[in-house]
Amino acid sequence: MKLLEDAIIKRGKILEGNVLKVDGFINHLIDVSLICKLGKEFHRLFKDSGITKILTIEASGIGIACITAQYFNVPVLFAKKSKSSNISNDVYTTQVASFTHKTVNNVVVSKEYLSSGDRILIIDDFLAEGNALIGLIDLAKQAGAEVVGCGIVIEKAFQPGGDKVRSMGYRVESLARIANMQDGKITMCD
Ligand code: 5GP
Numbered sequence: 001m002k003l004l005e006d007a008i009i010k011r012g013k014i015l016e017g018n019v020l021k022v023d024g025f026i027n028h029l030i031d032v033s034l035i036c037k038l039g040k041e042f043h044r045l046f047k048d049s050g051i052t053k054i055l056t057i058e059a060s061g062i063g064i065a066c067i068t069a070q071y072f073n074v075p076v077l078f079a080k081k082s083k084s085s086n087i088s089n090d091v092y093t094t095q096v097a098s099f100t101h102k103t104v105n106n107v108v109v110s111k112e113y114l115s116s117g118d119r120i121l122i123i124d125d126f127l128a129e130g131n132a133l134i135g136l137i138d139l140a141k142q143a144g145a146e147v148v149g150c151g152i153v154i155e156k157a158f159q160p161g162g163d164k165v166r167s168m169g170y171r172v173e174s175l176a177r178i179a180n181m182q183d184g185k186i187t188m189c190d
Pocket of ligand 1: 018019020021022027057060097098099100124125126127128129130131132133161
């Protein structure tokens with residue numbers, strides 16, 4: 001998506017360890033008008049998939065998921081990072097390694113809010129190693145829900161997550177795909 005790619009190239013900052021900082025329009029200050037356009041695009045891509053719920057992970061996926069959900073007229077369920085290792089029976093749980101914080105979190109959703117009748121669109125801001133997506137897919141699977149697709153704002157295509165999740169058979173649509181971030185320069189895939 002050209003508008004998003006231009007914003008990333010103009011306003012994104014490359015940090016150590018292949019981290020792209022987009023705090024000026026997505027992850028801290030939020031450009032709501034831009035996110036609405038991303039939400040509309042996700043809707044165009046997935047409108048015929050019979051989605052009943054959008055699933056994301058806290059914290060940075062929530063804003064994007066909520067704006068996107070308005071176009072689908074479905075609720076958003078966000079997986080919570082749980083500090084407690086004392087997990088109750090009322091939740092589905094999985095473990096997700098954080099790319100940016102280098103920690104492993106227990107991630108939970110209440111069993112009450114995810115069920116076998118659900119057709120799930122997973123939304124997240126970034127796709128890097130694929131751990132967040134694979135964790136969310138695992139939660140949906142535990143509930144017997146069907147993941148009909150994954151909508152990603154920024155895929156770092158030089159990292160293995162996209163290939164991993166696509167090879168598991170899931171539809172992954174990324175609105176911007178970065179081919180590389182070298183020598184301070186961001187290059188998009190064709
Ligand atoms: P993965 O689990 O695919 O390795 O990474 C995806 C998650 O890590 C996303 O939920 C996102 O919050 C975070 N993430 C991964 N790469 C980046 C990045 O380059 N910049 C930012 N801001 N977050 C990232």
